[in-house]
Every structure is written in structure tokens, then in C-alpha cells.
Amino acid sequence: MDQFSNFMKDFWNDEEGLETIEILLILAVLISIALLFKDRITSWANKLFDQVDKQLPGS
Numbered sequence: 001m002d003q004f005s006n007f008m009k010d011f012w013n014d015e016e017g018l019e020t021i022e023i024l025l026i027l028a029v030l031i032s033i034a035l036l037f038k039d040r041i042t043s044w045a046n047k048l049f050d051q052v053d054k055q056l057p058g059s
Contacts, residue, residue: 034041
């Protein structure tokens with residue numbers, strides 16, 4: 001039982017790979033937000049490109 005408790009303490013204190021998990025969680029949140037607001041982001045980008053097209057010479 002002592003071996004198991006030592007293993008669990010070491011496992012709990014081991015921080016190897018935590019940065020990877022944090023990055024994956026941040027990416028998951030960003031992707032979720034992008035999917036939720038996909039229509040708004042698309043319309044905003046289209047408006048932005050339309051404004052740029054109007055400002056280009058020869059348009």
C-alpha cells in the first residue's frame with residue numbers, strides 16, 4: 001500500500017505534459033468560440049473585405 005501511495009503522490013506532483021494539456025484546452029475553447037460565432041465572424045470578414053475592395057484604386 002505504501003508503494004501505491006508513493007506512486008500517487010509522485011503522479012500528482014509530476015507536472016510533465018501539463019503545458020501540452022493547457023494548450024489543448026485553450027485551443028478547444030477558441031475553436032468552440034469560433035464555431036459558436038461563425039456567422040458573425042464570417043459577416044464581419046466579408047464587410048471588412050468589401051471596405052478594402054472599395055478603397056482599392058480601379059475598383
